[in-house]
Amino acid sequence: MQFCAIARMPADVLRPGFALLVDVPGSRDESDFVAGRDKRLKALSARHVEQGWVRSPYTVTAWDEFQTFLWDGRAVPRVILELRQRFVPWELRIGVGQGGIRGWRTRRPINEAVGGPPSSGLGKRWKRSRKQGRSTAG
Numbered sequence: 001m002q003f004c005a006i007a008r009m010p011a012d013v014l015r016p017g018f019a020l021l022v023d024v025p026g027s028r029d030e031s032d033f034v035a036g037r038d039k040r041l042k043a044l045s046a047r048h049v050e051q052g053w054v055r056s057p058y059t060v061t062a063w064d065e066f067q068t069f070l071w072d073g074r075a076v077p078r079v080i081l082e083l084r085q086r087f088v089p090w091e092l093r094i095g096v097g098q099g100g101i102r103g104w105r106t107r108r109p110i111n112e113a114v115g116g117p118p119s120s121g122l123g124k125r126w127k128r129s130r131k132q133g134r135s136t137a138g
Contacts, residue, residue, distance in 0.1 A: 014100025017055070018070045022083060023093040027064040030090070034063075040086050041066060053079050069101055 027033045037060070045057035045068075053075035054068045061067055070076060080094055 014102050017101040018073060018076055019067065019097040019101065020069060020079065021067045021095040022065065024064045024090050025093060026091065044082060044086055048079060
């Protein structure tokens with residue numbers, strides 16, 4: 001007789017990963033921004049989730065910001081390239097944070113559920129850089 005122990009990881013366990021935060025500067029000047037953003041994000045979310053590049057669909061966190069998270073760092077450049085290609089002609093500011101991600105097992109929206117050093121640290125640096133007019137990476 002063989003026994004197999006199955007342990008469930010609590011939702012607050014940190015898992016190594018990457019938080020990706022994207023800002024679209026000047027979006028308030030675009031008359032069709034929301035429709036254009038949503039159309040692009042829907043297509044990218046489907047593709048990136050299907051490819052296994054992102055953990056869940058992109059979540060709009062503010063008018064001109066959206067985010068997701070990834071487990072595999074090798075997917076980060078591909079995701080960034082496709083975001084930039086799909087969002088032409090709009091400018092994108094993209095921040096990436098790396099470290100332990102908490103709350104990734106929940107079905108709640110990413111911006112409400114996910115936490116940990118990559119997202120919280122990136123968010124703080126993001127706000128500072130926006131005030132200073134710089135890009136950020138972490």
